[in-house]
Amino acid sequence: MTTSRKRVLSGMQPSGLLHLGNYLGALENWKGLQSEYECYFFVADWHALSSNYADTSRIREFVHELLIDWLAAGIDPAKATIFVQSRIQEHAVLHLLLSMMTPVSWLERNPTYKEKQEEIKDRDMTTYGFLGYPVLQAADILLYKPDFVPVGKDQLPHLELTRELARRFNSLYKPVFPEPAEQLTKFPKVLGTDGRKMSKSYSNTINLSDAEPVVRQKLKTMVTDPARVRRHDPGNPDLCPVYDFHKIFSSPMVQEQINTECRSAAIGCIDCKKLVADRIVDRMTPMWDARAILSKDPAYLQDIVQEGSRKAGEVAKATLHDVREAMKI
DSSP states (O other): OOOSSOEEEEEEOOSSOOBHHHIIIIIHHHHHHTTTSEEEEEEOHHHHHHHHTTOOTTHHHHHHHHHHHHHHTTOOTTTEEEEEGGGOTHHHHHHHHHHTTOOHHHHHTOHHHHHHHHHOOSSOOOOHHHHHHHHHHHHHHHTTOOSEEEEOGGGHHHHHHHHHHHHHHHHHSOOOOOOOEEEEOSOSOOBOTTSSBOOGGGTOOOBTTOOHHHHHHHHHTOOOOTTOOSTTSOOOGGGOHHHHHHHHHSOHHHHHHHHHHHHTTSSOHHHHHHHHHHHHHHHHHHHHHHHHHHTTOHHHHHHHHHHHHHHHHHHHHHHHHHHHHHHTO
């Protein structure tokens, strides 16, 4: 595939249902990029094994739901190439080849490796696959020689490792891989209902597939300024996760109203939550409508993945040919 447009690549793990953090941190950004760049978006199902290797019973379900969420959020298969990682065997081959030249110390210094081991206590995370998953991630990226990779700040160390591996390969053999630049997302951190980063592992998410009553109920339970115990206590919006949602979903006029009335206790947390719930529901309703239609047509999803995998496979095969030529294997 030849194009004069610059290329973008990004992916998501099907490790659970997608949530507002995924939408605001990635999908909304992807939707804008697909009209400007040559975009490749993939479902990273092999990556889901790095932490969920012992229970793979729902991976196919999560792949299916993830694809529905992407399309419902506005990812357009006529504008972007959508595919599933495991259908492109070149990902595994390039991962193997890159792993042969990756120093273990580069992987052990990865901050996510240490954080996840401390965070996840119900599974053994001392596996070869989990230690080496940044190499698979590098293979995912380099295989398509993208100009940009949309990432949050927490993913910057992974992208830097990808660039280091590109430099190492190009130095050992011959130049094959360009070094992709980061494109930081607009909302690098979206808070969950407990005030921590919205994450499946924290069970604090508002899922894109949640029905309206579920969304409203989750927002009712969302934590607010911990110092505001009673209705007549003045609050501090700067310390309130609900106000963070207002900054994303509400108009500037409403934001200013909430900021003023919260500090003077003129508005209570219940009413404040209802205002932002209305705006979130407004944003999610078109996606719910699209999901209802897409859920009834699994053949359409399969056609999209099949065609996307065909297009991605052509690029992957060409890159792996260059790699083999450079390595003389």
